[in-house]
Structures are given as structure tokens and as C-alpha cells.
Amino acid sequence: MIAAPLAVGGSSNTLFIVALIVVLGVTAQVLADRFRVPSVLFLILAGVAVGPKGLSIVTLDVFGSQLSTVVGISVAIIVFEGAFHLKVDKVREAPSAAFRLVTVGALLAFVGTTVAVHYLLGVGWGISAVTGSLLVATGPTVITPILDVVPVRDPVAAALETEGIVNDVTAAVAAVVFFSLLSSTSASALEYLVEFVERISLGVFIGLVTAAVIWYLLTRVELPRGWMPQNARLMTLAGAVLAFSVADTLEPEAGVAAVATAGVVLGNADLPYEDTIEEFKGDVTILVLSFVFIALSALIEFETLFSLGLAGLAVVGFVALILRPLLVFASTTGGELTRDEKLFVSFVGPRGIIPASVATLFALELRNAKPPSNPEGAGVLAGTVFLVILVTVVLEGGFARQIAEKLQVIPMHVIVIGGGRVGRELANMLEDRGENVVVLEHDADVAERLRKDGFTVHEGNGTEIGDLRDAGADRANITVAATGDDDTNLLVTQLAETRLGVERVITRVNEPDNLSAFNELDIETVAASSSTAWAIDNLIERPALSKWMGELGRSGDVQEIEMTDEETVGKTVGEIDEILPKGCVIALVSRGGENKVPELDFVVESGDRLTVLGRTDAVDEAIERLHPHD
Numbered sequence: 001m002i003a004a005p006l007a008v009g010g011s012s013n014t015l016f017i018v019a020l021i022v023v024l025g026v027t028a029q030v031l032a033d034r035f036r037v038p039s040v041l042f043l044i045l046a047g048v049a050v051g052p053k054g055l056s057i058v059t060l061d062v063f064g065s066q067l068s069t070v071v072g073i074s075v076a077i078i079v080f081e082g083a084f085h086l087k088v089d090k091v092r093e094a095p096s097a098a099f100r101l102v103t104v105g106a107l108l109a110f111v112g113t114t115v116a117v118h119y120l121l122g123v124g125w126g127i128s129a130v131t132g133s134l135l136v137a138t139g140p141t142v143i144t145p146i147l148d149v150v151p152v153r154d155p156v157a158a159a160l161e162t163e164g165i166v167n168d169v170t171a172a173v174a175a176v177v178f179f180s181l182l183s184s185t186s187a188s189a190l191e192y193l194v195e196f197v198e199r200i201s202l203g204v205f206i207g208l209v210t211a212a213v214i215w216y217l218l219t220r221v222e223l224p225r226g227w228m229p230q231n232a233r234l235m236t237l238a239g240a241v242l243a244f245s246v247a248d249t250l251e252p253e254a255g256v257a258a259v260a261t262a263g264v265v266l267g268n269a270d271l272p273y274e275d276t277i278e279e280f281k282g283d284v285t286i287l288v289l290s291f292v293f294i295a296l297s298a299l300i301e302f303e304t305l306f307s308l309g310l311a312g313l314a315v316v317g318f319v320a321l322i323l324r325p326l327l328v329f330a331s332t333t334g335g336e337l338t339r340d341e342k343l344f345v346s347f348v349g350p351r352g353i354i355p356a357s358v359a360t361l362f363a364l365e366l367r368n369a370k371p372p373s374n375p376e377g378a379g380v381l382a383g384t385v386f387l388v389i390l391v392t393v394v395l396e397g398g399f400a401r402q403i404a405e406k407l408q409v410i411p412m413h414v415i416v417i418g419g420g421r422v423g424r425e426l427a428n429m430l431e432d433r434g435e436n437v438v439v440l441e442h443d444a445d446v447a448e449r450l451r452k453d454g455f456t457v458h459e460g461n462g463t464e465i466g467d468l469r470d471a472g473a474d475r476a477n478i479t480v481a482a483t484g485d486d487d488t489n490l491l492v493t494q495l496a497e498t499r500l501g502v503e504r505v506i507t508r509v510n511e512p513d514n515l516s517a518f519n520e521l522d523i524e525t526v527a528a529s530s531s532t533a534w535a536i537d538n539l540i541e542r543p544a545l546s547k548w549m550g551e552l553g554r555s556g557d558v559q560e561i562e563m564t565d566e567e568t569v570g571k572t573v574g575e576i577d578e579i580l581p582k583g584c585v586i587a588l589v590s591r592g593g594e595n596k597v598p599e600l601d602f603v604v605e606s607g608d609r610l611t612v613l614g615r616t617d618a619v620d621e622a623i624e625r626l627h628p629h630d
Contacts, residue, residue, distance in 0.1 A: 017062055018291075020050065025290020032145065039145045039286075040293055040350075041398040044390065047297020058295060071296070071357040074288035076244035076259045077237070078353065081285040082140025083165050083263025084278065089458065091158050092451060098162035100331035106167050108327040109136045109319075110174070116318045120311045123380050129178045131384050134359055135319060137171035138164045139352030141289060142393060146348060146400045151475070152409050153436040154456045155336040160345060165264075168354045169257045173199045176253040179362055203247045203257025210243035210258065211265035218271055232273040236266065237284065256354070275466070289353075296356045300390070304383035315384060316391045324349050336454075338434070340407040348400045350392035351385070359385035408620075411436040415476045415502075417462035417492050418483035419443070419450045422508060422528075426482060427455055433557075440471040462492045465499055474500045481507040486514045493523050557619040560590070561626050563608045568626055574600035576610075581621045584614025 028042035050057040091098055114132030118125055143164040147157050177195045218232055240259050248255030271277065305312065325346035332342050363382035396403070404410050412435045416423045419441035427450075430437045438456045441447040447459045460467030462481065473479050479496040481489035489507045496502040506524045509515050518525045538546040563569055568576060573586055577600070580586070588611035589598045604610070612622045 014062060017058055020057065021291050021294045022287060024050070024294055025287060028290065029286055032149070039289075040142050040352075040393050043290060043293035044297045044393055047294040048300065050294070051297065051300065053300075053302055071292055071353075072248065072255070073241060073244065074292045075353060075357055076241055076255060077288050078141050078285055078292070079139075079165070079168060079256055080240040080244075080259040080263040082144055082161070083260045084267035085140075085144075086161055086165055086264055086267060088268050091162055097155065097159040097332045097335040097337055100335075101159055101163040101328070102166040102170070105163065105327040105331040106136050106170060108330060109323060112323040112327075113315075113319055116315050116323070117380075117384060120314050120318070121308065121380055121384065122311075126178065127381055130175050130362065131359075131381050133171055133174040133178055134355040134385055135171075135351055135388055136174070137168045137352060137354045138349050139168040139354050140164050141293075141352040141354075142350045142397055143352070146350075146397055150348075150401050150404045150410060151413060151436070152344065152404065153341065153411055153434075154438070156341050156345065156409065159332070159337065160348075164352070165260055168352070169203070169260045170200070172253045172256045172354050172358055173203070175358055175362075180252075199251045199254045200257050202251050203254035204261045206243050206247040206250075206254070207258040207261025207263075208265065210239050211262045211269070214239045214262075214266060215269050215271065218273075229273045229276045232271070233277055236271075236277050253358070275469075292353050292357065296353070300386050301382070304379050305387050305390075307379065308383050308387060312384060312387050316388050319388055320347075320349070320392055320396070338409075341409050344404055344407050344409045347403055348396050350397045351389045355385045356389055408434075408624075412478065413472065413476045414438070415440060415468070415471055415473045415479045417479065417481045417489075418508075419446050419455075419457065420482070420484055422484075423480075423482035424450065424455070426480065431455070438471050438476075440467065440473075463488055463495070465495055468492075468495060468500060473502060476502055478502070478504045478506065481505070483508070484510055486510050490514075490518065490521075493518075494521075497523075556614065557616040558587070558611060558613045559619050559623055561610050561612060561623055563604055563606060563610060563626070569604060569606045571604060572600060573598045573602045573604065576604065576626070579625055580612075581618045581625075583618030584612050584622050587611045587613040 024046040025043065028039050028046055031042050032039035047058070048054055052059050110129075110132045112132075113135045114125070114128045117123065117131045118128035121128075138160075140161070143160050147160065152160075174196055177192055177199065180195070214235055217235055240262060243258040243262050244255035246255075247258035308315075325343070328346040328349075329342055332345070337345070359382050363378040401410075412430075414430055414435055414437045416427050416430075416437060416439045419427075419439045423439060423441075427437045427439050436456075438458055439447075439450055440458050440460055440462050441450065442459070442461045444459060447457045451457045458467070458471040460470060462468060462483070468474070468479075473496055479492070479500075479502045481492040481496075483489055483492075486509060489509070493505045493507045496505045504524070506526065507518060509518055509525045509527045512527060512529050515525060515527055535546070573589070576586065586598060588595050589602065589604070590609040590611070591605065591607070610626065612619050612626075614622070
């Protein structure tokens with residue numbers, strides 16, 4: 001994929017175009033944050049708008065024949081950044097699903113796509129195999145922006161991120177192997193396998209060496225302290241680009257394996273200034289992601305896409321609507337994901353930049369060969385890959401949040417500080433209800449026991465701001481301080497509120513004498529002694545209700561809903577009861593801090609909070625009716 005050095009010339013026209021791409025990329029990111037959709041959707045639209053079929057500002061002539069060089073280095077940075085964020089602890093949340101998606105799932109994707117392209121588009125097995133191998137890849141370029149706006153449970157995110165990073169590597173290498181052996185009539189299955197393993201092994205080796213060198217420089221070599229954060233950022237970025245260049249020069253597409261390996265190793269090596277490195281890489285990645293998507297989108301040949309006709313759409317439909325769900329359910333059976341989460345993964349698998357960039361390179365090589373080699377196959381290869389990318393990114397990426405909301409896979413994000421008996425029981429209750437819970441525990445043995453029991457655990461100290469951030473407290477809806485030490489709980493709540501801006505902070509109070517200190521700081525508290533007494537009193541006076549409350553989230557549930565729906569506000573409780581499913585009732589209405597059991601003629605106003613009580617399935621349906629997703 002690496003070609004000669006970039007030679008775009010020094011014209012002011014080229015400078016303007018590069019500047020325009022950067023501006024459009026930043027604008028796409030702003031719009032993505034504003035409308036809560038993945039940025040790649042706006043990047044593709046921007047690329048089409050400034051391309052040959054739009055304003056004709058960005059064309060192939062602008063970058064000459066060296067576009068693959070720029071795309072290659074950009075892809076290296078993107079893959080490295082995605083791999084750097086793939087933490088071992090996160091992969092542990094869905095080990096079986098992640099492993100099978102990159103093995104069984106990848107194999108099914110390759111075979112199914114190859115067969116579909118061969119029979120539906122009528123091309124040879126060689127071009128079909130190259131196309132099939134490329135379309136195995138999803139990749140961090142499309143998955144990361146989706147997860148930025150769709151905060152699914154950690155096991156779901158782990159499965160998607162692992163699949164994206166690993167399949168990016170294997171798909172790129174497999175495609176190059178098949179492409180290079182297209183003209184070899186004597187190539188056997190063993191030769192294909194050996195070539196594939198050699199490229200992967202070379203990339204992994206160079207990635208490991210690069211990671212070892214960077215780790216040594218950052219942890220063992222004394223450098224001027226004032227320059228260390230900057231040095232750490234630059235060394236990491238330079239190492240990624242160097243690893244890619246060396247590996248790709250030795251074996252095409254081995255560079256992707258090199259940067260992916262280096263990224264995963266360094267991301268889990270506890271480097272100094274890791275937060276600074278991640279922030280810097282994130283900014284650089286936004287720029288190169290913008291360039292690559294806009295540049296390649298501008299080069300889409302719509303005539304080639306249209307020439308595929310209904311057969312091309314049939315391939316897209318088969319890959320996205322039949323093959324993808326089949327491989328996802330085959331890979332996640334009996335695993336950590338719920339049925340709705342499997343459906344979400346099935347219908348949110350857009351293809352990313354690796355297939356686009358490699359397909360562009362292959363098509364150019366086929367057309368520029370002397371004499372031209374399989375020009376018809378070049379059109380099918382590029383057209384099919386771009387058509388699948390375009391449709392899946394626009395539909396699956398653009399509507400990822402709506403799909404997640406419809407399937408109700410966006411949970412409340414809760415950080416529980418302390419993995420003792422109270423923290424463990426709370427985490428268990430919340431997870432039974434489908435919430436995304438992370439337990440922050442400082443004791444390594446306790447953390448490991450919790451992890452073995454299926455909990456999402458981050459090992460660290462809740463009184464350290466860095467550990468709270470690493471556990472995701474800065475993105476949490478609720479942080480609960482559940483340790484057995486009140487001083488620790490007090491410090492945790494202050495950090496979460498004042499430094500991290502958590503929406504809601506709740507703390508356990510162990511000693512009754514300390515309750516007033518927490519109340520003076522206006523912190524929501526649960527006193528251990530009074531809670532125990534309240535539970536015992538319920539058993540004495542209200543045994544049936546107490547038993548039912550113990551089954552919350554299983555057979556029965558109680559939920560509060562804030563009334564914001566214009567169609568419901570202004571109606572009476574009696575009118576609302578008529579649209580509720582059987583098996584649930586409105587038990588309380590909260591307005592202005594006051595709670596009351598409503599009569600049927602009570603009129604609901606905007607901002608009221610309705611407490612709905614009943615069967616779990618009925619309460620879930622009531623929430624959907626009274627507070628529909630946007």
C-alpha cells in the first residue's frame with residue numbers, strides 16, 4: 001500500500017484543497033456532536049459534495065498517483081489510535097463473543113460475501129475472493145464514531161471494537177494475498193495460507209519491536225522533564241508511522257498488522273502521560289480520518305456503482321441483512337450479549353476505510369497494468385466495496401443511535417466505588433435490570449473475584465481522579481460511593497461532583513454520626529443503619545410488598561418517567577391509564593418535590609415525574625409509550 005513519496009506539488013490550489021478538507025472534517029465532527037450521529041456520515045457527504053460529481057474541487061488529479069501513500073499513513077494512524085484504546089480489561093467483558101467474531105464470524109463473512117459476489121455479479125472467483133476478504137472488515141474508523149454517540153454496555157462495545165481492529169488487519173492482509181496470487185494458476189490453498197501467515201507474523205513482530213522500543217524510551221530513558229509530555233506524544237506517533245512504513249515496505253499490508261499490534265501493546269503497557277498521548281492521538285486521528293474519508297468519497301465513481309444495478313443492491317442486502325445477522329448470532333450464541341444487543345451488533349456493522357483504501361489501490365493497479373489486467377473486474381471490485389461502504393455507513397452508521405434506542409440497548413452508565421458486599425449486590429441488581437455498571441475496586445484479589453463472576457471491574461482507587469476517569473466516571477450518569485469507609489465515600493463524592501461533573505452522586509453512610517456532614521454538602525445519602533431498619537420494618541408491616549420489592553427487575557418493576565411528551569402532557573391520569581398496557585398502574589406523581597397518589601382527574605403537566613408500578617414487561621412498554629425515543 002506504500003508507494004513513492006507524496007508529490008502533490010506546491011500550488012496554492014492544492015494548499016487550498018487540503019485546507020478545505022481539514023475545515024470540512026472539523027465541521028463534520030461538530031455536526032456529529034450536535035446531532036449525535038457518527039461523523040463518518042457527514043464526512044462521506046462532504047466528500048461527495050466536493051468531488052467530481054459535486055463541485056469538482058477534489059479530484060484524483062489533485063493528489064496524483066501518490067494518493068495511496070497519504071491514505072496508507074493516515075490509515076496507520078487511525079488503526080493505531082483504535083488499537084491503543086482496546087484495553088485487555090474491556091476485552092474480558094466479552095471474551096467469547098470477541099474471539100468468535102474474529103474467527104467464526106470473519107470466516108462466515110468471507111465465504112458468504114465471496115459466494116454472493118461470484119454468483120450475483122457473475123465475476124471470477126479471484127475478484128470475488130478479494131472483494132469478500134475486504135468486506136470482512138468493519139474497523140475503528142466507523143465503529144469508534146458510532147460508540148462515541150451510542151454508549152452501549154461494555155460487553156457490546158468490547159465485541160465491536162475487537163472485531164473492528166482485528167478484522168481490519170486480517171481482511172487487509174488476506175485481500176493482498178488473494179490479489180497477489182490472482183495471476184498464479186498454480187497457487188494452492190497451502191500457498192495462500194503460508195503467504196497470509198508470513199505477512200501477519202512479520203507485522204506482529206515489527207509491532208512488538210516498535211512497542212518495546214517506545215516503552216523503553218518512555219520508562220527507562222531520562223529525558224528533560226519539561227519536554228516529557230510532548231516527547232511522549234511525538235515518540236508514540238512517530239513509532240506508529242515508522243512501524244507501518246517498515247512493515248509495509250517489506251510486505252504489502254503487513255503495516256496494518258504492525259500498527260495494530262503496537263497500539264494494543266502500548267495501550268495496555270501503563271505508559272507515563274497516557275492521558276496526554278490519547279488526547280493528542282485523538283486530535284490527529286480526527287484530521288487524518290477527515291482527509292481519508294473526504295478524499296476517497298470524492299473519488300467514488302457513481303457510474304461504476306450504477307453499473308452494478310440490482311445485482312449490486314442484492315449483494316449489499318445479502319451482506320448487511322442476511323449474512324451479518326447470521327454470523328453475529330453464530331458468534332455470540334450462549335455468550336454475554338442479550339438478544340437485543342445481538343440484533344444491534346447485527347444491524348450496526350458498517351464497513352470502514354481499510355476496504356475503501358485497499359480497493360482503490362487494487363482497482364488502480366488493475367487498470368494501469370500494461371496491458372490492462374481485468375478492467376471489468378476492477379470496476380466490480382471498487383464498485384461493490386464502495387457501494388457496501390456507502391449504504392452501510394449512511395444507513396447503519398447514520399441511524400445507529402435510533403437503532404440502539406429502538407432496541408433499548410443504551411443503558412444507564414453507573415460507576416460503583418467499592419466491590420464489597422454492598423457494592424457487589426448493587427452492581428448485581430443494576431446489571432439484572434440491564435444497566436451498564438463498572439465497579440471500581442482497589443484490592444486486586446477482590447477485583448479478580450468480581451471479574452470471574454462476570455462483573456465489569458476496573459482496578460484502581462476511587463479517591464484518585466485519574467482512576468475515576470479511567471473507570472469512566474466522567475461519562476457516568478450516576479456514581480455510587482459504596483465503600484465501608486465514610487471518609488473515602490466523602491472524598492469520592494466531592495471528586496465526582498466538583499471535578500468530573502457527574503449528573504448524580506449517591507453515597508453510602510456507615511456511621512450515623514457522619515450523616516449530618518454529608519447532608520450539609522447536599523449529597524444524596526443512604527444510611528446503612530436506617531436502611532436496614534426500614535427493610536426490617538417492611539418485613540413486619542408490609543411482608544407482601546417487601547417480598548415483591550425484592551423481585552424488582554425480575555417479575556416486577558418500578559420506574560419513574562419524566563413527562564416531556566407533548567401528546568401526553570395535559571391529559572388526566574385516567575386518560576393516560578387508558579393507553580397503558582395491562583399489568584401496570586401510575587402509583588405516584590412527583591411535582592415540585594412533592595409526591596402524591598393521583599386521582600383519575602389529576603392533570604399531568606410538563607416536568608412531572610410519574611412512578612409506574614407493575615410487571616416488568618408492562619412497565620417497559622409503558623415507558624416506551626409515555627416517553628418515546630426521539
